[in-house]
Amino acid sequence: MNSISRRKFLKISGFTIGAAAAVSTLSPMIKGANKFNKEKVKGIQKIPTYCDLCFWKCGAVAYLKDGELWKIEGNPEDPLSKGRLCPRGSGGIGAHSDPDRLRSPLIRTRNRGEEIWKEVTWDEALDYIAEKMNKIKTEYGPEAVAFFAHGIGGTFLKHTLNAYGTQNFAAPSFAQCRGPRDVGFELTFGEAIGSPERTDIENSKCLVLLGSHLGENMHNSQVQEFANAVQKDAAIIVVDPRFSVAASKAKYYLAIKPGTDIALLLAWMNVIVSEKLYDVDYINKFGFGFEQFAAEISQYTPEWAYPETGIDPELIRTTARVMSQYKPATLIHPGRHTTWYGDDSQRSRAVALLNALMGSWGRKGGFFFPTKFAVPGYPYPAYPEPIKPKVDNPDKKYPFASEEITTGIRDATITGKPYPIKSWFVYATNLIHALPNEDETIKAIQNLDLMVVVDVIPSEIAGWADVVLPESVYLERYDELHSSPFKEQFLGIRQPVIDAPGDQKPNWWIAKKLAEKLGLGNYYPWNNIEEYLDFRLKKIGLSLDELKKKGIVHGNKAPIYFEDGIAPEFGTPSGKIEFYSPQLAAAGFDPVPKYKRPDQPPAGYFRLLFGRAPVHTFSRTQSNRILMDMMEENEVWVNADIANRYGLKNAQHIRLKNQDGVVSNKIKVKITERIRTDCVYMVHGFGHNSKMLKSAFGKGASDAQLVTKYVTDPLMGGTGMNVNFVTFEMEA
C-alpha cells in the first residue's frame, strides 16, 4: 500500500467516518499473483460481485487489468454500498493473494490440535468424511452431526446436511452476537431487528448509541448513514465507557460505568414518563400495559441511577428531553453485538421500550419496515423428518430463543445430553475465537468421532479438525443469490472474478460432491451452480447472463413506514406494543425490565471490554496483507491514571492475566484519556496461535482467550462476555 492510499484509509477509518472510498492501489506482492488465471484478457475488465469481508454483503465491482486482479470498488447500483466499500472491502483482493491460504485438503496424522497433516485429494477427503458420517448415522442417528456455519456460503452444505437428516445447525451470530437484541425487540414489538438493521439512521434527528461503535464497527450502510446524520446536525448521544470514534461526533457523551445501561435506560424512561414527554397518541393507539409499566418505572429516578451509572442526574434529564424533542425521528440504536452481561435481552427490551415511548417503530428516522426481493427456491425433494428434536435447547430451557444456540450444541457435545453429538461440521466460523471459554470448546471437540472444517485460511478451529477442506475465496466463486431485507428491493450476484490459486473448491461444489458420496445425489438435480442460479432466475423472468452483467437488479417500490401505508401490526400476543409483557411474566421473568448491579472487578483488576477495528473483521482478516499493512496487531487501551499508577509506558508490551489465571500473548499498551479507569479495551480477533497462519501468528493478543467466564441469558441462551477481569503482567 503506498503512502497516499494508506493516509486516505486511515482518515476514513479514524475520524472522518463516512466516506468509505474506493481506493485500492495494488501492493507489489499482488502483482503476478494471478498466474493460474487461464485466459488473460488484455485491458480492463469489470466484473460485478458482492463482498464477503463481512456479512453486510455490499455490492462491488472487481477490476482485472490484463487478466490480473487489480482493485475492487463499490457498485453504485447497490443500495447497501451506494458505490463505496469500507476499508476492509477495498482490501478484499488481499484475500485472494494471501500466501497463508489453505491450498489442498488435509487429513490429520497426529493428535487433534497438533496441526500435523497429510495433503490428500478431494476424493480421499470426502470419502473419509462420508464413511465416518455413514457410521455415525448407523450408530447414533443423523442428528449426531452438528453444523456450525456463519454467512451465506453455508447454504449448500446446510442443504446436504438437511438431506442427511440433521437439523442441528447454529451460528455465533445468535447466541454470541445479535440474539438478545432480536429477542428483546420481538418481545416488545413482535418483530426482530434482523440484518442489515432496520434502522433509519440517515433520517434520524436524534440518534442514541449505547456501545454501538459506528465508525469502528464498519457496517457500510450504517456508517454512511451515520455520517449523513452527523452532517445534517442530528443530535448524537453516545453512551460508552470508552470515548469511541462515534463519541467524537456526539453532542452528548455519557461515560457510563460498564454494565449499568439498564439503570440509565430506566431513568431516561422515568423522566420521559413523569414529564409526559412520550408520544401520547402512538401509545394510546398501539401500547399495551402502559399503566403497569409507568407504575413500575416511577421508582427509577435519575438520582437513583447516578451511583450505578456514574452519570450526572441533570445530564440524564437533559438527554431525555433532547430525545423527546425530536420524536418520532429519535432512534435509540438497538446495537448488534449485544451479548455483554447476561441480562442482555432485558436490556434490549428496555431499548425497545424507550423507542416505543418515542413512537419511532415504523416511523421515518426510526425503524423502517424492510422489503425484500423474492426469488422462488429450487424444487428439491423433501428432507427426511428428524426423529430427535434439536439438541441445543432441551425442554426449551431458554424459552425465548428464536434461533439455535451454538453453546447449547457445545454443551450437548460435552455431556452427551439430551443425546450425543459425534461430529462437528464447521463452515466459516472460527469457533475458538467466536465462542466464550476455549477449554469448553476443546473439551467438546475431544468427544467427537469426526471434526471437519471448511475454511480459506488455517484458522485456529481448522487446527482442531480431522479433515480440513480449503475453500476458494469469494472472488473465485459463485454463491447463493443475495437479497437482503432493506429499504428497497434488490438482488445481487456473486460470481468468479479470478481462478483459485490452488486446489481450493467453492462451497457448492463441496456440498454437492459430499451429498453424492453420501448417496444423496438426488438432492442435487443440477449439474453446476450456473444451472441452479439460471433455473431460479428464469422463474422471475431474469437470466444468469443478465444478472452477471448487471451485478444488481432492482425490485418493486414498497412502503417502509407507517406514514407511507404500512399497516401498524405487531406480532406480539396482544397485537400491540407490550410495555408490560404477560409472556415474560408467565415464564417467570420480569415483565418490565429490572436492573441488577453487575459484579465488580476485584482490586487491581479491570473489566475487559472489546470491539472492532475499522480495517479488520473478527479473526478472519489478520493475514490479509493489505489489511495487515494498516493494522498488524492490537493494543490494550489503558486509562492514563491507571497507567501511571502501574508504571506502564506507551507502546510497552505486556501480558494480561484474567481472573482465572489465563495469561494472554504480548500486547502493546495504548495509554489514553479516552477510557474509564475501571476497564481496559482491545480489538477482537488478534493473537492467533495457529502455527500454519504464519503471518499473523503471535501478533497481538486474543480477547477470546481471556473470556473464560460468561453469563448465560436466561431468556434466550446468549453468552454475556463482558464479565471478565484482567490485570497487568509486566514481565513480557
Ligand SMILES: Nc1nc2c(c(=O)[nH]1)N[C@H]1C(S)=C(S)[C@@H](COP(=O)(O)OP(=O)(O)OC[C@H]3O[C@@H](n4cnc5c(=O)[nH]c(N)nc54)[C@H](O)[C@@H]3O)O[C@H]1N2
Ligand atoms: N470493522 C468491522 N466492523 C464490523 C465488524 C468487524 O469485525 N469489523 N463486525 C460486525 C459485527 S458482526 C458486529 S456484531 C458489530 C459489532 O459492533 P457493535 O454492535 O457496535 O458492538 P458493541 O459490542 O456495541 O461495541 C463495543 C463497544 O461497546 C462499548 N461497551 C462495552 N461495554 C459497554 C457497556 O457496558 N455499556 C455501553 N454503553 N457500552 C459498552 C465498548 O467500549 C465499544 O466501544 O460490528 C460489525 N461491524
Ligand SMILES: Nc1nc2c(c(=O)[nH]1)N[C@H]1C(S)=C(S)[C@@H](COP(=O)(O)OP(=O)(O)OC[C@H]3O[C@@H](n4cnc5c(=O)[nH]c(N)nc54)[C@H](O)[C@@H]3O)O[C@H]1N2
Ligand atoms: N471474544 C469475543 N468473541 C466474539 C466476539 C468478540 O468481539 N469477542 N464477537 C462475536 C460476534 S459479534 C460475532 S458475529 C462472532 C463472529 O464469529 P465468526 O463468524 O466465527 O468470526 P471469525 O472469527 O472471523 O471466523 C470466521 C472464519 O471463517 C473463515 N472464512 C473467511 N472467509 C471464508 C470463506 O469464504 N469460506 C470459508 N469456508 N471460510 C471463510 C475465516 O478464515 C475464519 O476462520 O463472534 C462472536 N464472538
Ligand code: SF4
Ligand atoms: S461493510 Fe465492508 S467488509 Fe462488509 S461487505 Fe461491506 S464493504 Fe465488505
Ligand SMILES: [Mo]
Ligand atoms: Mo456480530
